[in-house]
Amino acid sequence: MLVWSSATRLRGLAEDNLRELDVDHLDLVYLRVGARNPPGGEPIAERFAALAKLREEGLIRHLGVSNVDTAQLAEARTITLVAAVQNAFHVHATGDAALLAECSRSGTAFVPFFPLGGGLDPIDTTRLEKTAARHGATVQQVALAALLAASPVMLPIPGTGSLAHLAENVAAASIRLTPQDIASLVPTGQPSPPVAGRG
DSSP: OBOSOOHHHHHHHHHHHHHHHTOSOEEEEEEEOSTTSOSOSSOOHHHHHHHHHHHHTTSEEEEEEESOOHHHHHHHHTTSOOOEEEOBOBTTBOTTHHHHHHHHHHTOEEOOBSBTBOTTOOOOGGGTHHHHHHHTOOHHHHHHHHHHHHOTTBOOOOOOOSHHHHHHHHHGGGOOOOHHHHHHHSOTTSOOOOOOOOO
16 A cells, blocks of 8 residues: 555555565556545545556556545546555445445445444444354454355455464354344444345
């Protein structure tokens, strides 16, 4: 991920990554917008075009954007294909539901950061406990299952510290939450994430 920087500096950052990783190309590079600010509010075309040039040169295979709104995603798409969007999103932080819907419509991967809470948006685990017990699962598995149910383009990457933890995270994919389950997970007045179903 390349942080919000000038267009000319992005090349240097990408080249630094190539040297540090000792590779001849980067598979996926996100343009991270706005540092720790909420998504939106500034143009990204010049910086994204600089990354697109690196892609044309074969130094990057795929491009993504991070911490963007729908207008910024549309702006990036006028320059080149956007493979993935990475924004904050979890069962109790669904403010980017419209962006997720656009990614679902276009087949763009949506990679939520803090998929199990974190930062300034923690998950209220007490809201998930009954559903977890009903499914014989952990609260974290239910939180991941809710994300996976929201869209087929959802690709959460939770932190994993051991093989047992990895197995627990992967097992979340087998939990099938009903629309009623999803509705019970969110606080009153907050919109529920959609339930898209998975094949």
